Amino acid sequence: MPFVTIQxxxxxxxxxxxxxxxxxxDTLVTNLGTKPEWVTxxxxxxxxxxxxxxxxxxIDKHSGRHKEKVVS
Amino acid sequence: MPFVTIQxxxxxxxxxxxxxxxxxxDTLVTNLGTKPEWVTxxxxxxxxxxxxxxxxxxIDKHSGRHKEKVVS
Amino acid sequence: MPFVTIQxxxxxxxxxxxxxxxxxxDTLVTNLGTKPEWVTxxxxxxxxxxxxxxxxxxIDKHSGRHKEKVVS
Amino acid sequence: MPFVTIQxxxxxxxxxxxxxxxxxxDTLVTNLGTKPEWVTxxxxxxxxxxxxxxxxxxIDKHSGRHKEKVVS
Amino acid sequence: MPFVTIQxxxxxxxxxxxxxxxxxxDTLVTNLGTKPEWVTxxxxxxxxxxxxxxxxxxIDKHSGRHKEKVVS
Amino acid sequence: MPFVTIQxxxxxxxxxxxxxxxxxxDTLVTNLGTKPEWVTxxxxxxxxxxxxxxxxxxIDKHSGRHKEKVVS
Structure with a gap:
């Protein structure tokens, strides 16, 4: 009875x-041989x-927060 | 110090x-003999x-999404 | 379909x-009106x-690690 | 950066x-368009x-604990 | 590759x-000798x-819900 | 009452x-202003x-499983 948490x-x-x-x-059914209805x-x-x-x-990774804005 | 997560x-x-x-x-206190203030x-x-x-x-389980209603 | 983790x-x-x-x-069935077979x-x-x-x-709580040893 | 727990x-x-x-x-990469190295x-x-x-x-499910023993 | 959940x-x-x-x-890097980019x-x-x-x-802890106000 | 899981x-x-x-x-006490005894x-x-x-x-990362051994 696999229980999978995807964050x-x-x-x-x-x-x-x-x-x-x-x-x-489907991946778990194929790989573990379990039944679909047992997978949550x-x-x-x-x-x-x-x-x-x-x-x-x-939230800061792809913002400009850590990237200097260079304007000429 | 039991910690219980109810999803x-x-x-x-x-x-x-x-x-x-x-x-x-209450169930944990009765069954494990722990104190209530230790249970989170x-x-x-x-x-x-x-x-x-x-x-x-x-969300799809109890909707009509997978159940065709066939009326004659 | 409640899922309960007890640590x-x-x-x-x-x-x-x-x-x-x-x-x-049993407590969940009584309180939430769910069926037993839906509770993991x-x-x-x-x-x-x-x-x-x-x-x-x-492991250190109830050992003598943090308690002074008193000898007479 | 998906994080997947499989119980x-x-x-x-x-x-x-x-x-x-x-x-x-692989399933996450295909479905979410993420890079493999971002998946844990x-x-x-x-x-x-x-x-x-x-x-x-x-442990009790497939044992004889709840199954009548039939002897002829 | 430490993964830390803070509730x-x-x-x-x-x-x-x-x-x-x-x-x-920083605390994990200092104590475990891991690299920052490995910490989630x-x-x-x-x-x-x-x-x-x-x-x-x-929500009930600091409200008046369980504390009788006794005024003479 | 912070609860921290470190994997x-x-x-x-x-x-x-x-x-x-x-x-x-200590880090949580300093940063969140909580009391130590509330931190698990x-x-x-x-x-x-x-x-x-x-x-x-x-287990495969640092073994030779995926790394060709190059000898001159």
Whole structure:
């Protein structure tokens, strides 16, 4: 009875989640020989200001916060 | 110092959560012989579009999405 | 489809876990009106050297490590 | 930067885990358009006496504990 | 590759989270000798009505709900 | 009442865990203004064969499994 938690950033559509849940379930069925109805998937979405790698919030990664703006 | 996480679908009232936290704490006190103040309960609510069993999102389970209504 | 994780220290017997799983499931059925077969319980045991409150490992709490030895 | 936790019963070989980690990572890359090196997989194995569905420990499910012994 | 989950009540500012993620990452680097870019921090915020200690919701702790006001 | 889960590879000494639990607790006290006794730390150790980044198990990362040995 596998239980899978997928932590991803917020912002995926319902259709994308539908495909993801189906695809991961199929992968487990194929690889573990379990039945689909025994697989539970939990998509656990996080805010980009609640996730950090290297001590830096995700929200700051692709903003200009740490990049000098050089204007001539 | 038990720590309990209860993952349930969104939509329960504060009063229902109040009763649930009290009841589960009492159950642990009775069964494990621990003190109530050592028990922490975390109710972790999920959106129905973030939970899937059998590869199908919870949000699709009780809708007509997968059930054709055939009327003659 | 509630999913419950119970984090407790290692050392409980199988019989105690059996009673605990049954009791917590019953509590959820009574309080949430869910069916027993929809409730999953995961007992997640921790070593006492992997759990700390107040910055002190559980393993050190009841040992003499932080208590002065009084000899007459 | 997806983080995936897969909770399964103990007893799978290293080779099986190797295939599973690879397959789930590929599924996320295909479905979310993320890079493989951004995907972390945690296989979190549970003892069958620490997992219950319907209030019954997994260890009791397929034993004779709840099944009548039929002798002719 | 440490992965740290910090469960705290909702209500901290982005700036506070930024400082917290940085400080906890630095602490792990110093204590475990890991590289900062290998440390992931997840700040998992909970609603005060979803957290209970001693069987009482956090939302009820500091309200007057359980404290009789006795005035003569 | 912060609850912190630190997922790290197995193999750290009790003394190292003792220092880590103390240091992370102090960091939270300093940054969040909480009291030490309200902070719980859970060190959740994983086997290197149960953790993968980029679809490759940690156990395979530093072995010769994927690295050609170049000798001149």
């Amino acid at each position: 991803i950033a917020k912002g995926h559509s319902t259709e994308k989640k539908r495909e993801l849940a189906k695809a991961v379930t 998937i939990h998509i656990d979405e996080f805010d980009r200001e609640n996730w950090a790698v290297g001590g830096e919030l995700h | 349930i679908a969104k939509g329960h009232s504060t009063e229902k959560k109040r009763e649930l936290a009290k009841a589960v704490t 309960i975390h109710i972790d609510e999920f959106d129905r579009e973030n939970w899937a069993v059998g590869g199908e999102l919870h | 407790i220290a290692k050392g409980h017997s199988t019989e105690k876990k059996r009673e605990l799983a049954k009791a917590v499931t 319980i995961h007992i997640d045991e921790f070593d006492r050297e992997n759990w700390a409150v107040g910055g002190e490992l559980h | 399964i019963a103990k007893g799978h070989s290293t080779e099986k885990k190797r295939e599973l980690a690879k397959a789930v990572t 997989i945690h296989i979190d194995e549970f003892d069958r006496e620490n997992w219950a569905v319907g209030g019954e420990l997994h | 705290i009540a909702k209500g901290h500012s982005t700036e506070k989270k930024r400082e917290l993620a940085k400080a906890v990452t 921090i997840h700040i998992d915020e909970f609603d005060r009505e979803n957290w209970a200690v001693g069987g009482e919701l956090h | 790290i590879a197995k193999g750290h000494s009790t003394e190292k865990k003792r220092e880590l639990a103390k240091a992370v607790t 730390i859970h060190i959740d150790e994983f086997d290197r064969e149960n953790w993968a980044v980029g679809g490759e198990l940690h």
